[in-house]
Amino acid sequence: MHVIAWRLYDMLRKPMKRVHDETAQPLLRNSIDWQKFADDLGRYGAASLPGLLHADECRSLAALYANDRHFRSRVVMARHGFGSGEYKYFAYPLPALIQEFRTAFYPPLADIANRWNQAMDIAVRYPKTHAEYLERCHAAGQLRPTPLLLQYGAGDYNCLHQDLYGEHVFPLQMAILLSQPGEDFTGGEFVLTEQRPRMQSRAEVVPLKQGDAVVFAVHHRPVQGARGVYRVMMRHGVSRVREGHRHTMGIIFHDAL
Numbered sequence: 001m002h003v004i005a006w007r008l009y010d011m012l013r014k015p016m017k018r019v020h021d022e023t024a025q026p027l028l029r030n031s032i033d034w035q036k037f038a039d040d041l042g043r044y045g046a047a048s049l050p051g052l053l054h055a056d057e058c059r060s061l062a063a064l065y066a067n068d069r070h071f072r073s074r075v076v077m078a079r080h081g082f083g084s085g086e087y088k089y090f091a092y093p094l095p096a097l098i099q100e101f102r103t104a105f106y107p108p109l110a111d112i113a114n115r116w117n118q119a120m121d122i123a124v125r126y127p128k129t130h131a132e133y134l135e136r137c138h139a140a141g142q143l144r145p146t147p148l149l150l151q152y153g154a155g156d157y158n159c160l161h162q163d164l165y166g167e168h169v170f171p172l173q174m175a176i177l178l179s180q181p182g183e184d185f186t187g188g189e190f191v192l193t194e195q196r197p198r199m200q201s202r203a204e205v206v207p208l209k210q211g212d213a214v215v216f217a218v219h220h221r222p223v224q225g226a227r228g229v230y231r232v233m234m235r236h237g238v239s240r241v242r243e244g245h246r247h248t249m250g251i252i253f254h255d256a257l
């Protein structure tokens with residue numbers, strides 16, 4: 001299943017005109033270890049997909065930020081107590097690459113999400129295709145697209161949060177780092193916390209390079225304990241950017257009210 005989705009993803013990308021020599025990062029996309037990916041997700045609530053985008057793709061995506069034609073709204077984080085920095089939600093129709101990512105990554109993630117719900121005794125099951133899942137969101141009035149671009153400057157940060165926008169929540173989401181740590185910015189680490197029942201929270205920093213993606217649990221996930229499976233609450237955020245500028249693209253699979 002994962003392999004099929006990955007092939008689909010690769011196939012989808014082929015027609016895209018790349019300025020770039022395909023052989024520059026040989027077989028990087030094909031070398032993703034989906035078993036390790038699923039294991040990490042189960043163990044830590046997050047897993048990275050290294051080298052998902054090339055540097056030129058990252059730069060073109062980050063450059064979209066300046067053009068409001070692509071977006072439905074802008075959020076200045078400090079105004080809402082969300083942190084410091086800003087982000088914009090894309091409008092439909094989404095840029096092709098984002099639309100393709102949402103479509104291609106949904107099936108393998110839905111597979112994992114269904115296993116998680118089964119483990120947590122949650123009755124909801126996710127349909128096979130993202131189009132079907134969006135129909136469910138749209139029928140409940142969750143019509144607005146949620147993929148977003150985030151922009152941070154020196155001193156900015158993103159408080160720990162969960163991206164919930166209505167009754168329907170797809171339990172995994174993806175963020176892709178579009179800037180190069182150490183070159184474009186310092187600080188600004190992607191952070192996750194995990195709150196276990198009656199226990200203290202655990203933090204996890206996901207080291208990312210430009211073009212790497214992290215897939216992580218949106219709100220809760222199952223953990224196997226000595227006396228069965230329990231739910232842990234997950235939150236994510238970004239530590240303070242010390243210097244420079246940092247852009248991220250977020251891909252959330254449910255739409256918003």
Ligand SMILES: O=C(O)CCC(=O)C(=O)O
Nearest residue numbers: 150175190238248249250
């Ligand atoms: O900028 C980041 O790395 C975090 C982005 C985020 O909160 C999201 O994509 O939902």
Ligand SMILES: [Fe+2]
Nearest residue numbers: 161162163236
């Ligand atoms: Fe978020």
